[in-house]
Amino acid sequence: MKAQKMAGHLIRRLNQVSTHTFAKQLQEAGFDLTPVQFAAMDAIASNPGIDQAGVAAKIAYDRATIGGVIDRLEHKAYVARSISKRDRRAREVRLTPKGQAVFDAVLPHVTALQDDILQALDDSERASFLALARKALGEGAFE
């Protein structure tokens, strides 16, 4: 049995390729954002004032991980945290104007690079792959 043929291994390698493509393209475009940081900014951009647990739920992160991700975004001054008035435990997160500008500038690059990840597939294969991936994850589970 070759581990290299197994589903888990193929998925891990796809993730490597995906991460690498993302890092390379964004770096060439002059940005300093990881895939995870981008996903967090996307969730925050769509839900201003969301709390950290909300961000974690949206993009299926561990809540312990999200703290560090948001720390780094805050350090770059892309997001701001404030204590919620409803619940003093919760930290509401918003993009700063700078963060919003970066997000707007980055978005087209990120959108464009998605096809590069599956560059070896043609359009119909890519569509099939993505449809199967969504189904495997339980369509709409994290809509």
Next chain:
Amino acid sequence: MKAQKMAGHLIRRLNQVSTHTFAKQLQEAGFDLTPVQFAAMDAIASNPGIDQAGVAAKIAYDRATIGGVIDRLEHKAYVARSISKRDRRAREVRLTPKGQAVFDAVLPHVTALQDDILQALDDSERASFLALARKALGEGAFE
């Protein structure tokens, strides 16, 4: 644009599911092995005496990462390192008898769990997905 619909994000979540399935199943079966550690052992089992760079190449790891992985396997006494006689820089890696026994015992579990990762897909969908994944990675690139 929702990051949650993008290829990169779907792949990241598949990898989460995959890793989680692996960890859960092996833990329930009483083993202490990560997906990466298993893949390394698989490569070593198939190529006794392979050096670390060889393992890294087989399973597409960074050579900086493999050192730590093999450290942990060595610490569990699953593998043994020895300095190559051909090349004194190289460390030849082999499974210990204990490592071989663990590998043999784990292999059927790992094989069985592969389908659980894509449990939401039926057999033909799963086959399509895996074929597309292989093609996306460049079929045979790491055979």
Next chain:
DNA sequence: ACAATTTAGTATCTACACATACCATATGCG
């Protein structure tokens, strides 16, 4: 033979990823 280059491995640094434990605050319920 020997300098220039390449390669194997390690060390360091940043960034996930998740388990567990802990603190503070909310909330449910008797």
Next chain:
DNA sequence: CGCATATGGTATGTGTAGATACTAAATTGT
């Protein structure tokens, strides 16, 4: 009201994951 329980966030520890830099050893070119 008062307590048990649940939840938001942080802290800690282990394990990838890859960039960069460094040492030692092998290889290449002349």
